[in-house]
Amino acid sequence: MAKLFSKSHEWVEMTDETTAVIGLTDYAQKELGGLVFVNLPEEGDDITAGETFADVESVKAVSDVISPVTGVVSEVNEELLDAPESINEAPYEAWFVKVSDITEKEELLTEEEYDAFVAAL
Amino acid sequence: MAEEQLKRTSLYETHLKYGGKIVPFAGWELPVQYDAGVINEHNAVRTAAGMFDVSHMGEIICKGPDALANINMLLTNDFTGMEDGHARYSPMCNENGGVVDDMIVYKKNDYEYMMVVNAANKEKDFRWMKNHQFGDVEFLDISDSISQISLQGPKAITILKKLVSESDIPKEYYTCNWSVDMCGHDVTISTTGYTGEDGVEIYAPWDAAPAIWDALYDAGKDEGLLTCGLGARDTLRLEAGMPLYGHEMDDTITPREALLSVFVKMDKEDFIGKSAIEAKTPPARKKVGLEVLGRGIVRENMDVYKEGKKIGRTTSGTMCPYIKKAVACALIDSEERVLGEEVEVDVRGRRIKAVMCKSQFYTKG
Numbered sequence A: 001m002a003k004l005f006s007k008s009h010e011w012v013e014m015t016d017e018t019t020a021v022i023g024l025t026d027y028a029q030k031e032l033g034g035l036v037f038v039n040l041p042e043e044g045d046d047i048t049a050g051e052t053f054a055d056v057e058s059v060k061a062v063s064d065v066i067s068p069v070t071g072v073v074s075e076v077n078e079e080l081l082d083a084p085e086s087i088n089e090a091p092y093e094a095w096f097v098k099v100s101d102i103t104e105k106e107e108l109l110t111e112e113e114y115d116a117f118v119a120a121l
Numbered sequence B: 001m002a003e004e005q006l007k008r009t010s011l012y013e014t015h016l017k018y019g020g021k022i023v024p025f026a027g028w029e030l031p032v033q034y035d036a037g038v039i040n041e042h043n044a045v046r047t048a049a050g051m052f053d054v055s056h057m058g059e060i061i062c063k064g065p066d067a068l069a070n071i072n073m074l075l076t077n078d079f080t081g082m083e084d085g086h087a088r089y090s091p092m093c094n095e096n097g098g099v100v101d102d103m104i105v106y107k108k109n110d111y112e113y114m115m116v117v118n119a120a121n122k123e124k125d126f127r128w129m130k131n132h133q134f135g136d137v138e139f140l141d142i143s144d145s146i147s148q149i150s151l152q153g154p155k156a157i158t159i160l161k162k163l164v165s166e167s168d169i170p171k172e173y174y175t176c177n178w179s180v181d182m183c184g185h186d187v188t189i190s191t192t193g194y195t196g197e198d199g200v201e202i203y204a205p206w207d208a209a210p211a212i213w214d215a216l217y218d219a220g221k222d223e224g225l226l227t228c229g230l231g232a233r234d235t236l237r238l239e240a241g242m243p244l245y246g247h248e249m250d251d252t253i254t255p256r257e258a259l260l261s262v263f264v265k266m267d268k269e270d271f272i273g274k275s276a277i278e279a280k281t282p283p284a285r286k287k288v289g290l291e292v293l294g295r296g297i298v299r300e301n302m303d304v305y306k307e308g309k310k311i312g313r314t315t316s317g318t319m320c321p322y323i324k325k326a327v328a329c330a331l332i333d334s335e336e337r338v339l340g341e342e343v344e345v346d347v348r349g350r351r352i353k354a355v356m357c358k359s360q361f362y363t364k365g
Helices: A026-032 A085-089 A111-119 B012-017 B038-047 B067-074 B119-132 B156-160 B206-223 B230-239 B274-279
Strands: A010-016 A019-024 A035-039 A052-058 A062-066 A069-076 A097-105 B021-025 B028-033 B049-053 B058-063 B087-093 B099-109 B112-117 B138-141 B146-152 B176-182 B185-190 B199-205 B225-228 B285-292 B303-306 B309-320 B325-333 B342-347 B350-357
Touching: A019 A069, A035 A085, B012 B021, B012 B028, B012 B206, B028 B038, B028 B230, B038 B049, B038 B225, B038 B230, B049 B206, B049 B230, B058 B067, B058 B119, B067 B112, B067 B119, B099 B119, B112 B119, B119 B138, B146 B156, B146 B206, B156 B199, B156 B206, B185 B206, B199 B206, B206 B225, B230 B309, B230 B325, B285 B309, B285 B342, B325 B342
Parallel strands: B049 B225
Antiparallel strands: A010 A019, A019 A097, A035 A052, A052 A062, A069 A097, B021 B028, B049 B146, B058 B112, B058 B138, B087 B099, B099 B112, B146 B199, B176 B185, B185 B199, B285 B325, B285 B350, B303 B309, B303 B342, B309 B325, B342 B350
């Protein structure tokens, strides 16, 4: 499945109608700079489209990561906890959470639309 | 501050050329980091060298026959008997013992001193000094004519030696050489800094900075020198336990509370704030270092708890890139300050464990 993108710079890969994988975009990791800490939700947590579900920290600042979907966290990428820099190194492989029981989605952009959106920022 | 009022140092175009990411800071447009990023810049200073544009700092001259008497009254440290070409750190207090600013004072001769102050406080400091001056003395704000480049790290002196002769570099810590020819410009080189490493700060004529910057970079790039922004400047000073005005001290925090008593000379006859500091001894609250034990990063202005009771607030906090630890400084109730004991910090609703320690988290090897 092709990745879709939120305007708050998360990527979503829908694995089927109601499940997805979520991460942070390349643009976001570049803007944030070297990441040194990630705070993730727990398996079973409810997350809501448009609301914070995780945060990432560089040496300078904390940034919220917004969920592009409403659903239930089915898996957490705990490897990020020990290696937050992997988000900088490979943002499209460093997934944050897998979500199931998705009932709602934010407005999501295609790669082309997202590139144009970022170019205009 | 409105954007149109932001000032630029003479290195502004140079920063763009070197990939600097410009942000507003204390009324100036300065690079927060370059392409290498804060972590690499920080570690370059610990292991090789880094250079910073600190031209935003203010320089105020105090001169006249009563210069020493004025400085000794304005500042908490004692400048009596200081040798020419030496530098000394000092807080400057208000009548309540709070800190107006902290600065480095250089002695040119018995009649002239140079004070290097924080950019954000310069106007306030200059007014304060002029409002309290007495006798035959003059205060001059020369900040607009001086650029300042800080070259820091174990390789700093090696790099500098490629551009000036060894005899031009002051040997002793906190001393300066007033007149050195560097790239055809007359500069002052001082063995001071804000990183916890060896290094120098170079005071140059305003327009000379771009040529000196390029020359230093060319001399240093093969030694691992990186250009560094405000981000690394802050993480380096915090890792080395150095206080920052507006964080560890301000108009309401006394130097004693900020653990700067060594720079407060109570045996001086008088200075502004002396009686207030005396009256507040021992201080009800004190600075403490915190090393974070739990998962997370403590930032400034977070509440600190001990056994469920709020005992103070953090003043600075970050993840230190070299020691790879999350640390913070806090101002807490003095009676709760027991090094080695645990506290909790409220990090956006989560209580994270930390242990109290001295605030010098890193010491140069």
